[in-house]
Amino acid sequence: MNKVYPDAEAALFDFRDGASVLCSGFGLSGNPENLIRAVHKLGFRDLTIVSNNCGTTDKGLGVLLQSRQVRRMISSYVGENKEFERQFLAGELEVELCPQGTLVERIRAAGAGIPAFFTATGHGTRVADGKETRAFDGKHYVMERALSADYAFVKAWKGDRWGNLVYRKTARNFAPAMATAGRITIAEVEELVEVGEIDPDQVHTPSIYVQRIFQGRDYQKPIEQRTVRPRPAP
Numbered sequence: 090m091n092k093v094y095p096d097a098e099a100a101l102f103d104f105r106d107g108a109s110v111l112c113s114g115f116g117l118s119g120n121p122e123n124l125i126r127a128v129h130k131l132g133f134r135d136l137t138i139v140s141n142n143c144g145t146t147d148k149g150l151g152v153l154l155q156s157r158q159v160r161r162m163i164s165s166y167v168g169e170n171k172e173f174e175r176q177f178l179a180g181e182l183e184v185e186l187c188p189q190g191t192l193v194e195r196i197r198a199a200g201a202g203i204p205a206f207f208t209a210t211g212h213g214t215r216v217a218d219g220k221e222t223r224a225f226d227g228k229h230y231v232m233e234r235a236l237s238a239d240y241a242f243v244k245a246w247k248g249d250r251w252g253n254l255v256y257r258k259t260a261r262n263f264a265p266a267m268a269t270a271g272r273i274t275i276a277e278v279e280e281l282v283e284v285g286e287i288d289p290d291q292v293h294t295p296s297i298y299v300q301r302i303f304q305g306r307d308y309q310k311p312i313e314q315r316t317v318r319p320r321p322a323p
Contacts, residue, residue: 161184
């Protein structure tokens with residue numbers, strides 16, 4: 090059971106124009122940088138990408154927006170990406186905005202084999218337009234469909250050759266749910282180890298959800314907004 094590929098381009102051997110992708114990342118934390126760069130370099134187009142906020146204007150998934158490789162975005166947040174905002178307002182990009190909690194639950198539901206669920210979030214707003222609504226115990230809910238994709242791109246801190254993954258801190262974000270909901274899950278890791286080197290109690294994503302894995306390189310890990318405060322006087 091060899092799931093290891095030499096690099097991102099090799100792991101994308103069957104990727105194609107028009108593919109849908111669940112892409113981990115919260116801002117720029119946990120971005121699968123190698124996979125994003127490979128998709129950009131290989132020039133795939135007409136992509137549908139599910140991501141919390143599509144990186145920033147010129148980093149992370151924002152690079153794919155800049156090069157017009159993305160046709161549709163499903164996201165919960167636009168604020169830190171001026172190009173995302175511009176294309177959305179200009180009608181150049183199809184956008185489905187989804188409340189953040191609902192977005193991750195739609196992905197989690199897909200991984201669990203649950204086709205739809207009801208949530209109170211969004212009832213009475215445009216989020217509910219065209220969707221089934223129902224009352225339970227006197228409270229109104231909106232039906233949301235599960236959200237899967239052709240591929241899931243996730244970035245982990247450590248993984249073994251079978252695909253067991255460990256994430257680190259904020260980089261854990263959407264990745265565990267997305268790894269379960271991609272038809273093909275590709276994991277890039279900072280450290281690739283032998284099977285047995287990861288304590289089973291520390292595994293966040295079990296290997297059964299991962300089809301391909303490779304060790305990434307040249308990570309930049311940019312900081313979205315650097316804020317500092319004056320040091321107190323001695």
